[in-house]
Amino acid sequence: MSWLNSEAFTLFGQHIKWSDMLGNVIGLVGLAFGWRRSLWSWPVQFLSGVILFTAFATSHLSGSAGKQVVVMVVALYGWWQWNRGKGRAEDGQIAVRFATWRERGILAGTAALGTLAVAGLFTAVPTLSWDPWPDAYIFVGTIVAMYAQARGLVEFWFAWLLVDAVGVPLNFVNGFAFSGFVYIVYGALVLWGMRDWWLRSRKAERPVLEGAPA
Numbered sequence: 228m229s230w231l232n233s234e235a236f237t238l239f240g241q242h243i244k245w246s247d248m249l250g251n252v253i254g255l256v257g258l259a260f261g262w263r264r265s266l267w268s269w270p271v272q273f274l275s276g277v278i279l280f281t282a283f284a285t286s287h288l289s290g291s292a293g294k295q296v297v298v299m300v301v302a303l304y305g306w307w308q309w310n311r312g313k314g315r316a317e318d319g320q321i322a323v324r325f326a327t328w329r330e331r332g333i334l335a336g337t338a339a340l341g342t343l344a345v346a347g348l349f350t351a352v353p354t355l356s357w358d359p360w361p362d363a364y365i366f367v368g369t370i371v372a373m374y375a376q377a378r379g380l381v382e383f384w385f386a387w388l389l390v391d392a393v394g395v396p397l398n399f400v401n402g403f404a405f406s407g408f409v410y411i412v413y414g415a416l417v418l419w420g421m422r423d424w425w426l427r428s429r430k431a432e433r434p435v436l437e438g439a440p441a
Contacts, residue, residue, distance in 0.1 A: 246282030250275050251409035258387075258413060261376055262420035264320040269306035272373070273299050293355070294366045301370055305377035323424045326380045334371055334382065341367035361397045365390055381428050384421035388414065 237243065257271035280295035309321050326334065342363050349359035356362040372386035391414045398407040 244282060246278055250278035250282060253278065255409055255412060255416070258416055258420070261383075262416065262423060264323065266306070266309050266321075268376075269302045269309065272305075273302040276302060294362075294369060297366070297370055298373065301373040301377065305373060308377040309379075321379050323379045323381060324428045326375070326378075326382050330378075330380070331382060334375060334386070338367055338371045338386075341370070358397060358400075361393050365394050365397065368393075381421065381424045384417050384424060387417045388421075391417065 253271060254275035257268050257275055260268035260271055276295040276299040280292050280299075283292035283295060342360075345366050346360045346363035349356040349363055353359075368386060368390040372383055372390060375383035375386055391410050395407050395410045395414075398410060
C-alpha cells in the first residue's frame with residue numbers, strides 16, 4: 228500500500244498524494260450521498276476515513292489520523308441510526324428536521340468543550356498535532372457534524388460550513404493541497420445540500436388540511 232503515499236501529480240506547485248486525493252474524493256462522494264439521504268453515505272465515509280488514516284499516520288500527523296478513527300466509528304453509528312430510522316419519510320429515505328433549541332445547545336456546548344479538551348491534549352502532547360487549536364476545532368467539528376447527520380438534523384450542514392472555514396487554509400498549510408481544493412468543493416455541495424434538507428424539513432412540518440388533495 229506504499230503507493231498510496233506516492234505523488235499522483237503536481238497542481239499549482241503543490242505535490243498531490245494518491246491517498247490525499249482518493250480519500251477526499253471518496254469523502255466528497257459520501258457527502259453527496261448524504262445530501263441524497265442515501266444509506267450509502269456511511270460506508271463511503273468509512274472508506275474515506277480508512278484511506279485518510281493511512282495518509283496521515285504515515286505522515287506522522289497523529290492528531291489527524293486519530294480523527295479518522297473517530298470518523299470511522301461515527302460512520303458505523305450513522306449506518307446503524309439510518310438503518311433504524313429508514314422509512315420515516317414518505318420517499319422511504321431518512322426523515323430530516325431542524326434540531327430543537329435544546330439539541331442545538333447540546334451540539335454547540337459539545338463542540339466548544341470538546342475543542343477545549345482536544346486542544347489541551349494536542350498542546351500537552353505536541354507530537355499529536357502541529358496546529359493544536361485549529362486541528363482540535365476540525366477534529367471535534369467533524370464529529371459533531373457527522374453526529375448531526377446521523378440524527379437527520381439540518382444543522383449538520385451548518386456545522387460542515389464552520390469546519391470548512393478552518394479546514395481549507397489548514398490543509399494548504401500542512402501540505403495536503405488536494406484536501407484544501409476538495410474542501411472548497413465541499414463548501415458548494417454543503418450549500419446545495421443545506422437548501423435541499425431545509426426545504427424537505429419545512430415540507431414535513433407543513434400541516435395537511437383535511438380534504439386537501441394529497
